[in-house]
Amino acid sequence: MKLCIESDGGSRGNPGIAGSGTVIYDGARQKILKEMSYVVGKATNNVAEYHSVINGLRAAKEMGATEVEVYMDSKLVVEQMSGRWKIKHPDMAALAKEAQALVREIGQVSFQWIPRKDNARADALANLAMDALADGAKPGFLGEAPERAAAGNASVEDAAQPVRSPSHWAGHKEEPLRFFLIRHGETEFSTQLRYSGWGDPELTEKGRTQAKRSATRLAEILDGHEVAAIFSSPLSRAKETAQIIQAELGEVQLKEAEALKELNFGTWEGLTFAQARQQDPTLHEAWVDNPADNAPPEGESIRELYQRVRTWRNGLNRHYSGNTLVVVSHVNVIKALVCQALGAGPGSVNRFFLDPAGISEIEFYPPSAGACVRRVNETGHLQGV
Structure with a gap:
């Protein structure tokens, strides 16, 4: 199955407040299948860009993709992941290694540069993550449900209590x-x-x-x-x-x-x-x-x-x-x-x-x-x- 990815990362300070955004499309790059907004933490723009790629490749792999086209407005990451530029920064080298492992597991992955104006959706998701970090959010994906206690730990008395607010089940x-x-x-x-x-x-x-x-x-x-x-x-x-x-x-x-x-x-x-x-x-x-x-x-x-x-x-x-x-x-x-x-x-x-x-x-x-x-x-x- 073929999927397309649009990804972007950003940093306010470089290094500073960093976030990434990733959009998964069908093989025709027409229908959106998944959107991800990820709070990176304090990092550089390039590190955030790599997080956006890794999140996209991991999601594509989990969705069963065997062919992926990645579209980014980061010339650096596109050239490095395509093997044309060397990776010298240790943080990026570690992230690139993780991304390359996902590439091998998927099988066929290509990277293509696109202008920033054509990457607006992923950019918006990255900015959303940076806004959330500025508001106090912790690193991780936005919109994920908080972990819940195992059902076996709940007593019959607890189960009988009325639930009036999500604060009850979300802790x-x-x-x-x-x-x-x-x-x-x-x-x-x-x-x-x-x-x-x-x-x-x-x-x-x-x-x-x-x-x-x-x-x-x-x-x-x-x-x-x-x-x-x-x-x-x-x-x-x-x-x-x-x-x-x-x-x-x-x-x-x-x-x-x-x-x-x-x-x-x-x-x-x-x-x-x-x-x-x-x-x-x-x-x-x-x-x-x-x-x-x-x-x-x-x-x-x-x-x-x-x-x-x-x-x-x-x-x-x-x-x-x-x-x-x-x-x-x-x-x-x-x-x-x-x-x-x-x-x-x-x-x-x-x-x-x-x-x-x-x-x-x-x-x-x-x-x-x-x-x-x-x-x-x-x-x-x-x-x-």
């Missing part, structure tokens, strides 16, 4: 920072399928009804559990939705956060998909294919939004660790938060759908303990609206 002692994420209700722009970013359309009457339904459902889920604060985007459609939720929950402080504004669509604001494509077909196609690294004219990329949302979330740890927060925002902001909880990069935001007034729930434990997604886009309460 977390600290309470998580829990987010309930609510997308604002319907607007005229959402019904007309227009790009709606920093513009300020108001809720429709249907949107207000949706917000009230979400407020009622959220109160049911919380069941009296205390909410430390409600955070809202300053844009009208989100703010009005948040005010409706605040009225339902009672004495909860409502705060606005600029970081929760929707993606800035620049000159595409208010345009339909077809109108934006007509304005600049080449750029629009690039945006649709890779919104993480392409931006609308005078707008921002998904990666830029992802980073501002991450920075805002990290800033909450000091004052709200162990608390429950309600966040009322927009589709791309909520997707970014869910992706961060999943350990997925900004390139994953287009892989799931969020309805107006849908409810999602995520938890973040202390950095080394990871995160948990509890629900995504719950919409049962909106039936009949």
